[in-house]
Amino acid sequence: MKSPTSELIVRAAALYLPTTIALALVIHRRPDRRRLAGAVVAVAWNLVALLALNVLAQHFGWWTFRTSTAAVAGTPADLWIGWALLWGAVPLLIISERLVLVGLTLFVADLVMMPLATPVLSLRSTWLIGELLCVATCLVPGLLLGRWTARDAHVRRRATLQIIAFGGLLLFVLPTLIFTITGE
Numbered sequence: 001m002k003s004p005t006s007e008l009i010v011r012a013a014a015l016y017l018p019t020t021i022a023l024a025l026v027i028h029r030r031p032d033r034r035r036l037a038g039a040v041v042a043v044a045w046n047l048v049a050l051l052a053l054n055v056l057a058q059h060f061g062w063w064t065f066r067t068s069t070a071a072v073a074g075t076p077a078d079l080w081i082g083w084a085l086l087w088g089a090v091p092l093l094i095i096s097e098r099l100v101l102v103g104l105t106l107f108v109a110d111l112v113m114m115p116l117a118t119p120v121l122s123l124r125s126t127w128l129i130g131e132l133l134c135v136a137t138c139l140v141p142g143l144l145l146g147r148w149t150a151r152d153a154h155v156r157r158r159a160t161l162q163i164i165a166f167g168g169l170l171l172f173v174l175p176t177l178i179f180t181i182t183g184e
Contacts, residue, residue, distance in 0.1 A: 042146030043088035048168030062130030
């Protein structure tokens with residue numbers, strides 16, 4: 001049985017820790033415009049991809065969320081935004097050279113942290129399928145998009161991912177937010 005306090009702790013930590021880390025990195029490291037742009041597009045990618053993947057996860061029963069408050073498409077908004085920051089902005093602001101190591105570290109951290117989020121998250125026996133798909137469709141492309149943007153490299157690949165990300169924001173995330181707010 002979950003307690004309201006433990007749910008609040010998980011949800012607050014999921015949002016405020018990545019937000020604080022990202023802001024501290026911006027203030028402390030003072031990234032140049034390219035690196036900052038890389039962090040922003042990586043977050044944009046993850047906002048779209050993570051919301052879509054969480055919808056799929058709930059549909060296929062990989063995991064479900066135990067709360068409906070402040071949720072977008074069944075996903076708690078604080079977890080979704082914090083996750084997008086953690087997988088998008090934070091790695092690009094820390095380092096853009098060793099992203100394989102950073103990606104593996106984030107993957108392992110996610111394997112540890114998801115079971116700890118039980119006051120908000122209920123994992124099914126097949127949750128690792130969703131986790132691997134999440135790494136392949138959210139984390140890795142977001143890191144690549146951010147790195148390519150920071151380095152001004154791979155213009156065509158970067159443009160393709162940016163079109164997908166911003167198209168997803170416009171055609172999926174924005175309407176989902178509107179429907180959530182209006183209750184339609």
